[in-house]
Amino acid sequence: MAVTEERDALGTITNPRPGRWVDHHDPEDRAQWESTGRPAARRNLWLSIFAEFLGFSVWQLWTIVTPRLNDAGFSLTTNQVFWLIAVPNLVGATLRFPYTFAVPRFGGRNWTIVSALLLVVPCVGLAVVVQNPQTPFWVMLLVAATAGFGGGNFASSMANISFFYPEREKGAALGLNAAGGNLGVAVVQLVVPVVVVIGGGLALDRAGLMILPLAVLAAVLAWRFMDNLSTARSDFGGYAAAVRNKHTWVISFLYIGTFGSFIGYAGVFPTLIAQQFPQVSFDWGFLGLPQVPLTLAFLGALVGSLARPYGGRLSDHLSGGRVSIASYLVMALGALGVVLALSLGSFAMFFTCFLVLFVASGIGNGSIYRMIPAIFRAGVDPEDRAAMTMAKRQAAACIGIAAGIGAYGGFVIPRVFATSITDFGSLTPALAVFTGFYLVCAAVTAVVYVRGRATRFAGTAV
Structure with a gap:
């Protein structure tokens, strides 16, 4: 009672x-x-x-x-x-x-x-x-x-x-x-x-x-x-442990490349279209609606959002590390494609390459998040309940930290584009910087997580 x-x-x-x-x-x-x-x-x-x-x-x-x-x-x-x-x-x-x-x-x-x-x-x-x-x-x-x-x-x-x-x-x-x-x-x-x-x-x-x-x-x-x-x-102990773990900062760096790219490109895409292709316009008249402007920029954020869950699903089958590397490489190719499109003056190619960037960043968002629990479990004895609990706490804290740091890409990307346009009169320098950054992210993922931590401790890729 x-x-x-x-x-x-x-x-x-x-x-x-x-x-x-x-x-x-x-x-x-x-x-x-x-x-x-x-x-x-x-x-x-x-x-x-x-x-x-x-x-x-x-x-x-x-x-x-x-x-x-x-x-x-x-x-x-x-x-x-x-x-x-x-x-x-x-x-x-x-x-x-x-x-x-x-x-x-x-x-x-x-x-x-x-x-x-x-x-x-x-x-x-x-x-x-x-x-x-x-x-x-x-x-x-x-x-x-x-x-x-x-x-x-x-x-x-x-x-x-x-x-x-x-x-x-x-x-x-x-x-x-x-x-x-x-x-x-x-x-x-x-x-x-x-x-x-x-x-x-x-x-x-x-x-x-x-x-x-x-x-x-x-x-x-x-x-x-x-x-x-x-x-x-609030798990302050888990956050303190995650802050001291170098992999929290490696993951946060990698997440700038995926979510930072998604939110950064989403922010600048409407402006870039208006500035680089002012002669291109669409309206809703094809649906029999009033002929008001149709801004195709929304498609970038849409495909990037919808691609995110597939990044996690692919990672379940192929490993988060390998999917992340592929995402970064595709993003590098997408950025180079935008450079080529600008040189050719092709809106269709410009738009398509940006959609590739959005899809790859969305898949990368899902794969990076999929990697985090595996990274913190690597090398931990599954029978050691205390160690497994701490691994979960650190992984949860890492997700929160990476989400914040990754979002700073949404500030960096517009500012890099602004500098590129005002100082060089072109988007090409900015896109070259982004291409190099994606290649660095791919290399870090390969060295640390595909051939590094998971292989040493668990025998499989993250």
Whole structure:
């Protein structure tokens, strides 16, 4: 009787404490998982995906608005244009680190409410500043920086969902969560160009206003249906161990090459198309819709997002190391293809090569994440439960650290392109740098993970 009364006093999935706090949730308990755990986890997952999707959308708003600012009366230089694209990525990457620890501190439901409402700030700010071409550039830069709130959402969302799922299903859930968020980039680049011109004229303020009600809706849904898990705890010991492990930094470096490329190219692709091929235009007339502009740039983020899960699946069969090497080599070829396309003045080749870059980066995202658990398990005796537990803790921490550092590629790539254009008048120097970087990433992966750590300790490639 005492045990029953004690359990009844705890918050459960079906009867949480005030504030929707749940104390009794053990996803590794198969009986509980099948009865109440799985439905609750799925409910929180889908709402988390929706909130993260909006976060990515806000994070990338300036990538599609910026190329149209001069059409709206602004007089921005090329350097200023790329600053407006790069700064949200710098802020978003930095916020991923504190956002990771927000869920254990405040609760997953509570932080989803807060992070969703924070998206109101960049949306309102954008809607205000784009209406006045006399807005000082430093004000526009500050407002663009607030879009980084959306970039931080990824870290808290992934951390929150990881607490809901058992180890045997965590990979699939986190993969779905990540892919759903990444799709926000493609959707905003598809929808915003249409919304800002419907009805005639150019109303860039609508880019921010269109997301406002959705951000509020995400907060309301989180308040009503999501849960806080009191069992969610920050693993500072795991993070400390991961920080001291050199493989955390090697993986973070490699992830700049994959996710950093994805988010960086997604940011600059609309601007590069507009600058390099201003004569190329498409509209929706072929579908019988009003002849409003169709920005094909969204296809890059779309194929990159959809390719991500396949990187993990290929790695299950071929090893993450080998798939990652292939991804880097294809990315190097894609960058060289863009150089050739520019020399030939071929938009079709330019566009196709960029799609190759996006697909390869998406596959690389999946393969790098697939490598992390294997890297930290390498050389660990499976019978040593304490060592295996620490390996899992370090792997989880490495994923969080790499996600933050990799996102800095979204800042670096626009700035490298800006320097290439302003100092050399061409994209070629930037693409040459990226090609060299991908070859270095491929070499590091081969030396350290295909012929190195895994072979020495486990006898197989990671």
